[in-house]
Each structure stands twice: as C-alpha cells, then as structure tokens.
Amino acid sequence: MTAGQMKLGAFLWATGHHIAAWRHPKAHVTAGIDIDHYIQLARTAEAAKFDMVFCEDAAGLREANVGIASQTSRSIGFEPISLLSALAAQTSRIGLVSTASTSYNEPYGLARTFLSLDHLSGGRAGWNLVTSASPIEAANFGSTGLRPHADRYERAREFAEVVARLWREKLGSGHDGQSFSVRDPLDLPRSPQGAPVMVQAGASDVGRDLAARTADVVFTAAQTFEEAKAFYDDLKGRMATYGREPDDIKIMPGVAPVVAETEAKAREKYEELQELIPDDVGVALLSSYLSISDLWRYPIDGPLPELPESEGMKSRQALVIEQSRRDNLSIRQLARHFAGARGHWRIVGTAAQVADELQARFEGGAADGFNVMPSYFPGELDAFAKLVVPELQRRGLFRTEYEGRTLRDHLGLKRPA
C-alpha cells in the first residue's frame, strides 16, 4: 500500500445503479440472476486492480409496492454470500464484501459464514454490517415489526462485538449478553488476513460511534465536498475514544460516475438515462428514502412537505431533506436527482474530469477512496476501468498492481492481533 493512493470498491448491483438502468437499450434485464454476468464484472474489477467488489443486501423486496418494485433495476437478484462464494472461485485477488443484517441473523452463524468465505477466498472477505431499516424485511422475519432505531443499534453493537471476538479467537469463556449468548469458538481456524474486514454504512450519531468502535471501512453518501469533509473529520475524530488511530478506518463515499471520451458524450449518456425514469418510480424511491408512504399525495411540482420522525434509515432521510432545502427542489426534481444516483454523488464528464473530482476529495481529506456505482452494467464499469483507472494510475493515485494477497493488504489495514 502506498499512502498516497486511494481505495476503490466496485459496487455490484444487478442491471446497474441507475434506477432506470433496466430500461436502457444496452441493459441486461436478467443480470441479477446471471452468474456469468457477475463473473465478468468481478474479473473486470480485478483486472483494473479494484480493492473489492461490494454487494448490498436485504432479505425481501426492496420496495413495498410490487408494481413499482418491478420497474426498478434491483427487484430480483442473488443472495450475496452464495454469489460472492461463487465469485471467489473465479477470481484470485479482489476483495469480496457482502452486506448482512444484525437483525435477522445470529452472530455465531454469521461469523462462521464470513470466515468460511474468507478461507475459501484466501483472505479476501469483508462483512458490511447493516441493522436493516426496512419494514418489508421485518415482515418476513416474524410479526413484531421493525425494531426502533436505537434498539437495532444496541443489538448491532453487541452483535459486532461477538463477531469480532469469534474472529479474533477471544471468546474466552463465552458471551452471555442482552441479545445473544454464545459458548464456543468457531469450527474454523484463524482468518488468513487475521480477521475478515468489517464494513459499515450507518451515518447517524449512534451509527458513527459503532463504526468508530468496530469498522475497518465505512461506506457513506455525500453530495458535496463539505458534507463529505464534515463526515470524514467527525468520524476520524471519534476513533481516539475507542483507542484507535484515524488511519485504522477507511472512509469510502459512494460515487456514481458517467464517463465518456468527451464531456458532451458523457452528458448525453446521462440525460438518456434520466429521461428513462418514470415519475412514479422516482417518487416511490424518494418515499422509501424518507420512510413515508404517502408522498404521492403531495403536488409533484411543489416542495417536500414537513416530515414526522421515523424509525427508518435516518442518514438517508437527512440527505434528502438537506438537498431539498439547499437547492429548493420540487418533489419531481428531487425524485429525479436521487433516483439517478440513488442518493450518491454523481460526476458526469471525461476521465480527466472524473479523476479531478475524485482527486480533490481524496487530497482534500474528505475520502480515503470511493465505492464506484456504475449506472448500468457492464458498460459503465467497463468505461470506468478503461478510462478513469488509467488516468488515476498516471497521476500516481491508484495502484498498477496488487501489493498483497488479502483484502486487508489492499486496504492497508493492520492485521488484528
């Protein structure tokens, strides 16, 4: 690892991250269940020397309204542990990070499955901890409904602690806590990288504390440099509280680039996608980000209404409200804006322009790297690998070869004692 180089993740997502990707003429509509498609993406990312591929997850539909769900890019797809295990057998160096929920798993089973993936990939596994904010998932795992935000995070804190102890063979006489009780060590030897990498994405106050306490990598969403910088400084500043160095955590905001040989061509590609977003789909996505169900009742060309407190994903709600106030956007405009990049930072331009923007956030101390979210697959991942990665390499900002064998090596993370 060279200190002056950024980290890159390739966020895999069925047809593509743009909500209308499935309507694109070049879209691969059944990509979500095509293993050859995913193998191709992972190999592209590995050839470009990405640190990792990254998979989100939710055990259930992503959208309550089945009519709307069927009109988005990710209404169907593989469960990610099985997917990444298959990809492990078809790649040799790239990291493999999967999301899994602390609400609908038990720490012993989850720690064991990720350690198994870690062993079968030679030390390339990472776990992205989520607490699962969706009431849709909750309804598939019992009838008690979604747990309140604070309860989810308290359970997640204990869950992460038990998993870390199991991975580090520090269970001692077992764990007997509020939510979990575990007696024995895992039936697997220590990880080839010391322990699988822990990733988190929660951006609420309690989410940031949990990340500072336990995470190796944080995936986040920030529209502006100032937002990104404020988050970065805040989180790095919390590390000392938990006896950790600022560099022990890598902050990787999402970025949704649209890149082409000329700026005009890039703009054209972007507008082509934006035009494909149906208003009802955009509004439905916005509703899910805001954890409310009746946004469609308000005039689409009017402002966002005042919203009640909710128990959903607080960080995404705040992002939407912030953006709405900053740019004084109507519901339709907001919906298009967020639907396009799913709440993430969008850059449209040439390789040099995209590299300039990434470099500015990286060197300005607002990011240690980026989780790249291509609009549609494989086209936009190919374009990033072919155009942007060589530009970053020319500038000395990204590796030209893997320095080590494990995900921890790639990320420049200490091996846990």
Add this chain to the structure above:
Amino acid sequence: MTAGQMKLGAFLWATGHHIAAWRHPKAHVTAGIDIDHYIQLARTAEAAKFDMVFCEDAAGLREANVGIASQTSRSIGFEPISLLSALAAQTSRIGLVSTASTSYNEPYGLARTFLSLDHLSGGRAGWNLVTSASPIEAANFGSTGLRPHADRYERAREFAEVVARLWREKLGSGHDGQSFSVRDPLDLPRSPQGAPVMVQAGASDVGRDLAARTADVVFTAAQTFEEAKAFYDDLKGRMATYGREPDDIKIMPGVAPVVAETEAKAREKYEELQELIPDDVGVALLSSYLSISDLWRYPIDGPLPELPESEGMKSRQALVIEQSRRDNLSIRQLARHFAGARGHWRIVGTAAQVADELQARFEGGAADGFNVMPSYFPGELDAFAKLVVPELQRRGLFRTEYEGRTLRDHLGLKRPA
C-alpha cells in the same frame, strides 16, 4: 433417467469419513479448509456422473471435548453454503446438496439462500433439512438449551412447509403460524428445476412422517439388508397418506466402501485405518451418538449400560443399541465398529464385491441409490470412481452420461407444479 438405475451421492467430509482418516499416511490434514481439495473432489464425482455431492453441517464443534474433537477428521471445515457456491462455479452438472438447520435459521432467509445457490448453479441445489440434535450448537444460539425432540420436529414441519411454499410461489397472503410469520414472496424468480430438492435424514417416527410429507430424497443409515428394507418399505408406505407416489421419494442409505483390486488389499486398507482409531476417540464418538456424557466411566470391554431416554438424535441411538444387542459387542468393539464408518454400512472388497452388495440392496427393494462415504479423500473417492462406477455401468445399474441438466433431472423427480 433410466428406471433401473441407482442414484449416487458423494458425501464430502474434510479428510474423510473414517474417524482416523486424518492419521492416515495419505491424509490431507487441512482438507477441511482447502478449496482446491474440494474442487478436485467435486470434479471427480462429476466425471463419474454422480447425482450430487452432499455436505453435512453443524454450526459449532462436532464434539464437546475439544481434546477429542481435535483428534477427529472433521474438527474444522468450511460452512457448506459458501463451499457449495464456490463449487457451483467450478462444476456444471453435478447436484449440490447442503445441510442446514431448522432450529437456527429462519425460513425466509434459508429459502432465499438455497434458491440463490439453485439459480447460480443452473438448478442443481438441494437442502438437507436437519433439526439439530446437538447441545453444542444450541449453546452457540442462545442460552435456552436444546429444544425437546418433539418441539424441534414441530418447528421443522412448519419451517419446511413455509420453504416449500416460498419456492413454489404459493405463499398467497403470507404465512402466520406457530413459529414463523412471513409476508412476501422471495426476491428471486422460480427455480430452474421448479424448486430446489428437499433432502431429509430423520428416522424416528415423526422424522419419517415429515419426510413422507415433504422430502424428495432421504439419506439414512442401515447396517443390514433387513434394516434397510424395513425402513424403505415403511417410508414408501407412508407416502400415500400425503397424496404422494412411492417413487416421489428417493431413499439413499449411506455406504462406506473400502475397495481395491483384490479383496486382500481392500481388507489391508481397512485394517490399517481401524488400527489408527484411539480408544478414547471411539468411545467419545459413541457417547455423542448415544447423547450421553459418561460412557467412559464403564468398563471398555464390558457391555453397553442401560441408557435413559434422551432428547438427542433418536435414530442414531437406536442404531447403536440395536447393533450392540445383535452382535453382543463390548463398548470397545462397538466404538471401533461405529467409529470406522460413523454408523453406516461398511463394504470391504473388490469392485465386483462392492457392486454385488449395492446391486442386492437396490434390486431387493431396500434402496433407490446410495450416499457414498469414502474413508479418506481423495484416495477412496478416486478408487470408487475408478473401480466401482465402471462396474455398475457395465451392469447397466448406473448412468454413463447425465440425461438432464438439473438435480431433479438426475434423480428422476417430478418438477413441482
């Protein structure tokens, strides 16, 4: 599928099924976490046209005494979903069956993961339902201890019903039952084979009823032809109660062959392994089969003591007690006998002798096929593939090429409506 042909599974198990396999001079001691080892085994089985590879599972150590656990073949190993997903990417035709517990999973998550494996393997997945009889596992999933046998099976019945409905897209308005509540369909399309294959192994009365109600394949243990035949007839006879045909379920007892070019060489190989069993390990294994902890207190050359009722795996207890009475064996003799083949049917001989025995049980109506449990890997799987499979093929008892693409095709099972 030819009606007159038997089904064959290759039961993969780290170093090998013989409890002392890890002490064998040809043993691969870290086989349990060597993915290349497993890829080699799966490819050998696929080249020999086996219907499936089969993995057992337990989320925890297999033996409470860590000293003993460390002396057996399977003290460490991959979690099987991640393992089989990796193998899916390195094979193209062979079925992939993994064990998973109804006690420590939720039906929505389990149904989703197996359907994902099914999609990424092109319709080759199967789930072996177990209720988890081990108190060691129970202690890693809460502090309430092992559930009683009847409760485990009641939960398993509801679990299997929900999974079958999710796989067959028959959830309707959801499920709201005693143990589980599930609202939505899975976020995956219908299986390439209609639904993943359901496997079971419980042999108690309630276990047989559950199999007759829901299973496509039953894995079982029978020492003698009479035991095998009685089980076969009983289970096939229960099918009508659930509106199913006898041929809708394939009964595949375990078989632990030791095969060589001559009978003398086969005997020599077997004795070499048997001599490697330490008495304390044999007694510990026997204790775990009997679900008692103090067997070591009794004289090793004396008979099995009278045993109390237990909440462990009733079918294995009955098998041991039956054998002890039939042959009037001492604890040491019983321990060696069971340790050698882990309670399963042992055949030692030439390819013709092994084929004779398999043919007799198959044609005698005591088995639809066999789950082959090689003593050590890869040597004994190679020997079976090289010597026994061609002999079965010559007799017209086993396929020379796959007839279809899915596990259901191989097994000759109906595609669920």
